[in-house]
Amino acid sequence: MCLAIPAKVLTIEADDMAVVTVENVRKRISTALLDDVAVGDFLLIHVGYALHKLSEDEAAQTLSLMAAAGILQEELDEISAEASCVI
Amino acid sequence: MTDCVDLTHGGGGRAMADLIRDLFHKHLGNPVLDRGDDAGLVTVAGQRLVMSTDGHVIAPLFFPGGDIGALSVHGTVNDLAMMGARPLYLTAGFILEEGFPLTDLERIVWSMASAAREADVQIIGGDTKVVERGNGDGVFITTTGLGVVADGVDLSARNVQAGQSVLVSGTMGDHGVAVLSKRENLTFETEILSDSAALHGLVAEMLAAVPTLTMLRDPTRGGLSATLNEIASTAGVGITLDEAHIPVAPDVAAACELLGLDPLNTANEGKLIAICPRRDAAALLEAMQTHPLGQQAAIIGETTTDPAHMVQMTTALGGTRIVDWLAGEQLPRIC
Amino acid sequence: MRYISEFRDRTLASNLARRIAQAVQPERSYHFMEFCGGHTHAIFRYGVQDLMPPNVHFVHGPGCPVCVLPVRRLDDAVELAEAQGVILCTYGDMMRVPGTQRRSLLRAKAEGADIRMVYSTLDTLNIARANPDRQVVFFAIGFETTTPPTAVAIKMARAEGLTNFTVFCNHVLTPAAIGHILDAPDGPARIDGFLGPSHVSAVIGSQPYEAAAQTYRKPVVIAGFEPLDVMQSVLMLITQVNAGRAQVENQYTRVVTRHGNRKAQAMVAGVFTLRDAFEWRGLGSVPRSALQIRDEFGGFDAEKRFSISQKQSREVKSCECPAVLRGVMKPTECKLFGTACTPDNPMGACMVSSEGACAAYYSYGRQRAPEGAI
Numbered sequence: 001m002c003l004a005i006p007a008k009v010l011t012i013e014a015d016d017m018a019v020v021t022v023e024n025v026r027k028r029i030s031t032a033l034l035d036d037v038a039v040g041d042f043l044l045i046h047v048g049y050a051l052h053k054l055s056e057d058e059a060a061q062t063l064s065l066m067a068a069a070g071i072l073q074e075e076l077d078e079i080s081a082e083a084s085c086v087i
Numbered sequence: 088m089t090d091c092v093d094l095t096h097g098g099g100g101r102a103m104a105d106l107i108r109d110l111f112h113k114h115l116g117n118p119v120l121d122r123g124d125d126a127g128l129v130t131v132a133g134q135r136l137v138m139s140t141d142g143h144v145i146a147p148l149f150f151p152g153g154d155i156g157a158l159s160v161h162g163t164v165n166d167l168a169m170m171g172a173r174p175l176y177l178t179a180g181f182i183l184e185e186g187f188p189l190t191d192l193e194r195i196v197w198s199m200a201s202a203a204r205e206a207d208v209q210i211i212g213g214d215t216k217v218v219e220r221g222n223g224d225g226v227f228i229t230t231t232g233l234g235v236v237a238d239g240v241d242l243s244a245r246n247v248q249a250g251q252s253v254l255v256s257g258t259m260g261d262h263g264v265a266v267l268s269k270r271e272n273l274t275f276e277t278e279i280l281s282d283s284a285a286l287h288g289l290v291a292e293m294l295a296a297v298p299t300l301t302m303l304r305d306p307t308r309g310g311l312s313a314t315l316n317e318i319a320s321t322a323g324v325g326i327t328l329d330e331a332h333i334p335v336a337p338d339v340a341a342a343c344e345l346l347g348l349d350p351l352n353t354a355n356e357g358k359l360i361a362i363c364p365r366r367d368a369a370a371l372l373e374a375m376q377t378h379p380l381g382q383q384a385a386i387i388g389e390t391t392t393d394p395a396h397m398v399q400m401t402t403a404l405g406g407t408r409i410v411d412w413l414a415g416e417q418l419p420r421i422c
Numbered sequence: 423m424r425y426i427s428e429f430r431d432r433t434l435a436s437n438l439a440r441r442i443a444q445a446v447q448p449e450r451s452y453h454f455m456e457f458c459g460g461h462t463h464a465i466f467r468y469g470v471q472d473l474m475p476p477n478v479h480f481v482h483g484p485g486c487p488v489c490v491l492p493v494r495r496l497d498d499a500v501e502l503a504e505a506q507g508v509i510l511c512t513y514g515d516m517m518r519v520p521g522t523q524r525r526s527l528l529r530a531k532a533e534g535a536d537i538r539m540v541y542s543t544l545d546t547l548n549i550a551r552a553n554p555d556r557q558v559v560f561f562a563i564g565f566e567t568t569t570p571p572t573a574v575a576i577k578m579a580r581a582e583g584l585t586n587f588t589v590f591c592n593h594v595l596t597p598a599a600i601g602h603i604l605d606a607p608d609g610p611a612r613i614d615g616f617l618g619p620s621h622v623s624a625v626i627g628s629q630p631y632e633a634a635a636q637t638y639r640k641p642v643v644i645a646g647f648e649p650l651d652v653m654q655s656v657l658m659l660i661t662q663v664n665a666g667r668a669q670v671e672n673q674y675t676r677v678v679t680r681h682g683n684r685k686a687q688a689m690v691a692g693v694f695t696l697r698d699a700f701e702w703r704g705l706g707s708v709p710r711s712a713l714q715i716r717d718e719f720g721g722f723d724a725e726k727r728f729s730i731s732q733k734q735s736r737e738v739k740s741c742e743c744p745a746v747l748r749g750v751m752k753p754t755e756c757k758l759f760g761t762a763c764t765p766d767n768p769m770g771a772c773m774v775s776s777e778g779a780c781a782a783y784y785s786y787g788r789q790r791a792p793e794g795a796i
Contacts, residue, residue, distance in 0.1 A: 002460055002567035002621035003347045003421055004647075006425035023341035023423060026276040030544060032574045033686040042425060044624060044677055045345070047421050047513070048542025049571040051686065052624040052677050054425055059676040063428055066650055069657075070437030093532040095518075101766045273541055331432075341423055346541070347514075347776070399789055404435045404649050406469015411785040414765035418514035419541055421568065422459060422487055422777050 004046035006054050009039050020045060098416035099308025099354070104317065123321055124243055125169040125304065128236065135238065139166035140231040148195065148225055151265045152280025153356070155228055156198030161285050161356055162307070163232040164206050168287035169303040169359065171242045171294055172234030177203065178212035179230050184223035195226060206285035208232070234287075240294060246301050247322035249392040252368035254361045256289060256375055257282070257383040258334045259311050263353030263417075264342045273419060275345065279338050284357030289380045293361065296374035302362045310352045313412040314360055315398045325393025328400040328410060334383045347420035352413045362390065425676070429648030430468065438653040439473040445660045451477040454659055455749055456617040457600060459486030459777025460647045466786035468649035478656060481611050482779035484599055484704055484747040485619060487564045487592075488515045489771045489778050492701045494735035495592055496521040499561045502590065503527070503535040506728050509553060511546040512561035514539045519771045522735045543575035550579070550587040559724045560589045567621040569593040569713065570686040573693040576715070576722045590724040591715055594700060596622045597630045598711035602702075603748060604638045611749035615641040615659040617652065620674050627682030631670045639668045646674040693719055703737075703771065704747030738763075743770035746779050753780040760784060 007020035007027070016032040020043060030049045031037045043050035095102040112120065119127045126139030141162040148155045160177065167174040179199070183192065203210055210230075265281040267273055286305065294300055302322075306314035311333070319326050335350045343350050357380065363371050368386050375381030388400075398410040446452065456462055462482045465471060471480065484490050500521055503510035510527070517528045517539060531537040536556075540546050543560060550558040562572045572589060579587045596619055604613070618631055623644045631642045641662035645655030655673040662669065672678050693716060700712030715723040737743070741758060745751035753759050753772070763769040765781055772778035776785075 002458070002565065002619075004567065004621045004624070005344050006423075007345075008424070022345060022426075023337045024278055025338055025341045025345060027345060028274075030542075030571075030574065033570050033683060033689065035685060044621070046567055046621060047571050048544050049574065051567065051570070051621065052683055055676050059425060059428075062651075062654070062673070062676060063434070066434040066438060066654055069441040069654075070433070091529075091532055093528055095528070095766075101764075105766070337423070344423065344426065395789075397789055402467070402469045403432060404430055404468040404470070404473070405432050405439075406472035406649075407789070408466060408469045408786040409789055411765070414518075414768075418517055418539060420515045420776060421513045421541075422515050422564070422775065 002046060004044045004051060006042050007045050009037060009041045009043060012037060012039060018050070094416050095414065098413060099313050100413040102414065122243060122245065125166040126172070128170055135236040137167050137170045137172040137234045137236055138232065139163055140229060141166055142227065142229040144224060144227050145266065146224060147266070147269045148191070150269050150281055153283035154195060154198050155226060156195035157202040158283050158356060159228040159230045160199055160202035160206060160208070161283050163230040164208060164285045164287060165305045167232050167234035168285070168290045169242065169305055170234070170236060171240040171290060171303070172236045172287070173291070174206065174208045174232055174234040174287055176233045177208055177210045177230050179210055179228060180214040181216070182223055182227040183215065183217045184225050185217055185220040187225050192226065202285070206287065242300065242302050244302050244304065244318045244321035247318065247324055247362050247390055249324050249390050250365060251301060251362050251390045252365045252386055253326060253328070253388045253390065254363070254368065254372060254375065254384060254386050255311065255334065256359045256361070256381040258336045258339065259306070259355060259358065260339045260343065260350035260353035261336060262356040263310065264339045267346070268342065273346065275342065277338050277342060279336065279342065282355055282357035284380055286357065286359055286380060289359070289375065289378045292378050293371060293374050297363055297367045297371040299367050300361060300363050300371065304360045306355050306358060306360055308354050309413055310350070310354055311360070312349070312351045312398070312410045315410065316412040318360070318362070319396040319398055322390070323396060325391040325396060326388055326398045327391055328388035328398065330400050330403045332385050332387045334385050348417055351410060352417050365389065426648065429646065429650045431650065434650055435473060435653060438650065438657060442478065442653065442657050442660065443475045445657060445664070446475050446477055447664060448477070451479065452660060452663060453479045453481050453612045453614050454617055454656060455481040455483045455611070455613045457483040457485040457596065458619045458622070459489065459775065460620065461617050461645065461652055462779055462782050463777050464647050464649050464652055466782040470649050470652055471790070473653065474656070478660070481613055481749040482746070483749055484603070484702065485565070485596065486772070486775050486777040487568070487594065488519055488775040489743065489747060490594065490702045490704060491563055491592055491771065492703045492735070493521050493737050494701070494733070497733055497735045498730045499590060500525060500527060500530045501730060501733070502559055502724065502728060503530055503537050506557070508557040508559045509536045509538060509549060510559050510561055511538050511540045511549060513563065515775055516561060516563060518768070519774050520768055524738070543571045547575055547578060547584065547587065550584055554586060556586060558587050560587070562589050563592045565594060565596050565619070565622050566625045569690050569694065570625060573689045576693050576719055577689070579722055580719065585721070588722050588724040588727050589715060591694070591713060593694065593713045594702065595711050595713070597634060598708055599702065599705060600631070600634050602705050602708045602711070604634065604640065606748060613640060613749065614663050615643070617655050617659070618642045618644040618670070620644065620646050620651070620678065623674065623678040623682065625683050625686050627680050628670050628672050628678055629680050635668050635670045641668045642670045644670070644672045644674050644678050646677070704744035738769040741770040743772045743780070746772055753783040756780070760788065
């Protein structure tokens with residue numbers, strides 16, 4: 001449900017409108033549902049409206065948790081490999 | 088079948104395939120038509136000829152990277168090229184709507200002339216009809232083409248077997264997205280251009296490098312998904328793809344994300360799918376990448392033994408899914 | 423594409439897959455309902471099921487606005503376009519959904535009704551401005567995500583005195599539906615936890631699910647719609663189930679906060695008010711589960727401006743969409759699946775919407791169907 005895509009604010013226009021980009025695709029959208037939109041913000045776009053800002057810090061945090069899932073695993077592998085060497 | 092024509096019958100999906108089978112093939116069938124190739128191959132006075140026809144209706148008439156004029160030449164030239172033919176002659180039928188500006192018409196005809204010159208084909212006949220205002224969408228153009236095929240060249244989906252390699256000549260979905268970007272109510276801005284181009288030059292290089300080339304098809308309406316499903320069902324094989332290897336331009340991917348479309352279902356007008364024996368795939372890829380229209384060519388998968396004739400794909404994430412053909416026209420979605 | 427491709431990364435996916443395989447207790451099975459069609463679509467589109475251990479099962483929920491719209495409301499929209507001669511605007515998703523006798527908007531359009539597909543309510547306003555002598559009706563569907571844009575359009579229409587624009591409102595509410603599924607008298611589907619809505623929650627926040635998590639003792643993890651979001655959320659659900667916890671957790675922190683978008687909430691509250699009850703396809707009548715336009719905006723309510731006839735709406739007999747939407751039946755268990763009912767020839771909405779469970783099974787996942795199921 002609710003296809004919504006993160007896009008970056010390129011310019012801010014009058015009447016609660018802004019131009020956002022995904023890659024080099026530009027689209028005019030409404031920012032009537034948000035306060036304090038600034039150029040460079042990433043916004044979640046749904047049916048031509050920005051619904052929410054994205055938090056870069058939180059995104060980085062989520063990705064690092066996902067990466068950590070792998071690091072821990074590799075460490076475990078190493079530990080068990082070492083253990084089997086000892087035996 | 089439903090009781091009246093709706094837009095799904097023209098979308099390049101299964102509804103269209105059903106209409107063709109249940110109505111056109113039923114009444115018009117003959118051994119040449121029944122082969123289901125992009126063009127009909129016949130031998131006349133010892134000469135192998137291919138003939139094909141293609142109607143062009145497109146809104147808008149002018150789009151980034153092309154217009155209906157160039158498209159009407161490329162479309163038919165490519166249908167001939169997919170048979171391995173050297174395209175020679177075209178005829179063109181125009182259906183014009185009352186009130187259509189002559190300057191626009193001249194732009195279109197000029198564009199046809201230049202596309203024909205580049206493709207080295209001549210337009211040797213034509214027809215003009217005018218319909219009342221409201222009965223046409225500006226201009227419809229139908230072109231018919233004639234080409235010759237060298238002895239020994241026999242490209243057909245019927246020759247495809249399991250265990251062969253599947254290649255594409257470049258990025259998928261450019262044309263469809265370029266046209267959509269100018270549709271009323273969808274306007275977004277991009278630098279994406281239609282890939283509209285004549286492919287017979289590329290095909291000649293491919294045939295010269297790899298004479299064992301088994302089949303060619305251009306993934307126009309319905310995109311890669313529809314065309315691969317058609318091939319699988321005609322050839323009686325399955326196809327497996329690797330999503331990570333399918334070339335898609337970043338902007339096309341981005342526009343598709345915005346509109347909820349799938350680049351694999353989106354039309355191309357200057358790309359082809361090639362199938363060849365696995366041992367020749369590397370040579371074919373090299374020949375394609377050497378040509379300006381095949382620089383981003385890639386090996387995207389292979390044919391398999393599959394009684395259900397499915398097209399399956401290993402996703403970029405590492406899972407699997409089916410690549411189905413589209414039910415009717417691809418519509419932008421919000422959910 | 424920032425914030426998109428990072429969350430589809432193959433290496434991170436295999437990290438998470440291994441971690442999930444370690445986390446599951448082999449003697450247990452885990453049944454998680456993804457409420458949203460967006461999750462269903464992501465699971466199938468990326469083949470997430472292939473990266474799950476065999477004892478983790480996805481139960482597909484009713485969170486597809488196209489799928490839960492009762493046929494009657496669709497028939498009403500067709501009537502507005504045909505009998506009342508309005509310009510009916512709607513999102514592309516609705517166009518192919520079959521109504522009574524399988525009449526869809528696309529079919530009505532083929533037969534001459536003026537039905538236009540729009541991408542945004544802003545486009546509908548443009549159509550109304552450009553056609554001052556015609557009535558323009560926006561056929562509004564969707565959950566809390568899609569409602570604020572409708573509210574903005576109504577407010578704009580009033581501000582500029584646009585008198586030929588009305589909304590046929592079918593906006594519905596998510597938390598009410600989750601509660602209703604868990605309350606089902608015929609025994610709910612087995613559900614050990616929920617993947618909570620992502621973009622709905624961007625608007626309403628994570629707080630509204632807290633009551634349901636507590637009352638029904640089911641963990642809820644608000645999950646983003648990218649495949650890695652789904653996988654990480656599954657891991658969080660497994661951890662909660664193993665620990666016997668039933669809390670609302672938020673995986674989608676880059677967008678969702680506890681309180682959501684208050685400006686959007688205020689906009690919606692200003693224009694809409696709760697309906698006492700609303701019919702959901704599959705769930706029946708659900709109390710306080712949908713919105714209607716407030717009286718002070720009554721001039722923009724298509725249900726007030728036009729008299730819509732009473733009619734006998736009927737779904738296709740033996741279409742099992744309702745059971746599929748409640749999560750008690752798999753699409754492949756429906757007699758019609760893949761035979762009488764396909765995306766080309768859909769008998770019910772779940773086979774039309776790309777978020778519908780039936781369409782997802784058919785278009786992306788039928789290679790997994792048991793032998794003879796198709």
